[in-house]
Amino acid sequence: MSFGLVLLPEPIGPSSLEASGGERKNTGEPSDPQAWDAIVAGVRDILGEVVLGQDGPTRTLIHQPSGIIVRHRAGEAAVDLPCWPDHETDATWLVEAVYGIGHVVEDATGLVAYAPQLGVPLTEAESRVDDALDALTESDLTCVWPRDGFAVYFTGTATLADAAQCLKRMVVAEERDRLTVQGPESPPMEVTFAAGPGISHEAAFFAKKSGTPEMATHDRRFLVTFDDFEEVIDEMNTLIDVSLHLQDITRGYVVRSWNREVSPPFDEDPTDGS
Known part of the structure; x- marks a missing residue:
């Protein structure tokens, strides 16, 4: 539309x-x-x-x-x-x-x-x-999510290079403007980064819809997309892992394409096994 x-x-x-x-x-x-x-x-x-x-x-x-x-x-x-x-x-x-x-x-x-x-x-x-x-x-x-996936909205200085570093054990391909990540049994997922006024409007839109005013001023976004939703959900450990790592480096808010639900950042490091 x-x-x-x-x-x-x-x-x-x-x-x-x-x-x-x-x-x-x-x-x-x-x-x-x-x-x-x-x-x-x-x-x-x-x-x-x-x-x-x-x-x-x-x-x-x-x-x-x-x-x-x-x-x-x-x-x-x-x-x-x-x-x-x-x-x-x-x-x-x-x-x-x-x-x-x-x-x-x-x-x-x-x-x-x-x-x-x-x-x-x-x-x-x-x-x-x-x-x-x-x-x-x-x-x-519909342009943000031409495929299923999730977005992480945040402020700060994190870049695609930081995403590549925190996801390095899952990265199978790295280009100038995108990463491809994949778990042992999961299909590939694409990670991209964007920033600017358009991202601010997206974040403000989701903040308003979800009643999460804290994310309204976020102006940076990691976008993770994939082709086969059912296959990704069947082996969702990789999906969760990618999401948690990106939240960990950004303290950002996750928005999912399939239900538009918003997950706030964790109070503690979710990837810390201690």
Whole structure:
């Protein structure tokens, strides 16, 4: 599920918007060239250079740094952010950019913009930025977890090199931006590291959802993912071992993809056998 806006010819209620998925039947008619030129110019004013394209009657533009996509054909348009582009990009800026582009498309086409994730028109969505940030974070979780796994959110100075050191007896492959770890009978798991405003928003989102305010300011994350959930759970000792070691070096909070449960850091070293 992406974050964004749909633009339709007439005002409709939330139930109709949800039922339609924010889409209308394709009429097969191309977009108005003058309207499209105005959209492109307005989007460039907000984002800078964009890449133009066309898919049948649908004209498209993509802003590659942010990932924002605008689509327009006769009688409808959409502004989409399929995934958070990188975790250095501020989420509030992304939301405001999407909403600003929505106004550009409205002015150029006469269409009415709606925020499907909030179920309200753009004019109302602009007063609910916090809700929009939650919706953006929720939509981004499909990108955070393209596979099953867990995340460890933390503050401090731990890096991927520190993870490699603490997991060294399990590391079977090490690249610049990722580790592959594996136990004697477990399938491989991939470990990556990220930091920045995007991670802060993720941590704040989970803190709010789980009632764990202590993790709201965390801005660093280890992400551990794997392909076969059932196989990993069947031999879960390695999963637990990796999780405990990463918590040990970070004093971080674990969030699991399969149930969104949050586990706080341990008061004592869980890997200490004494």
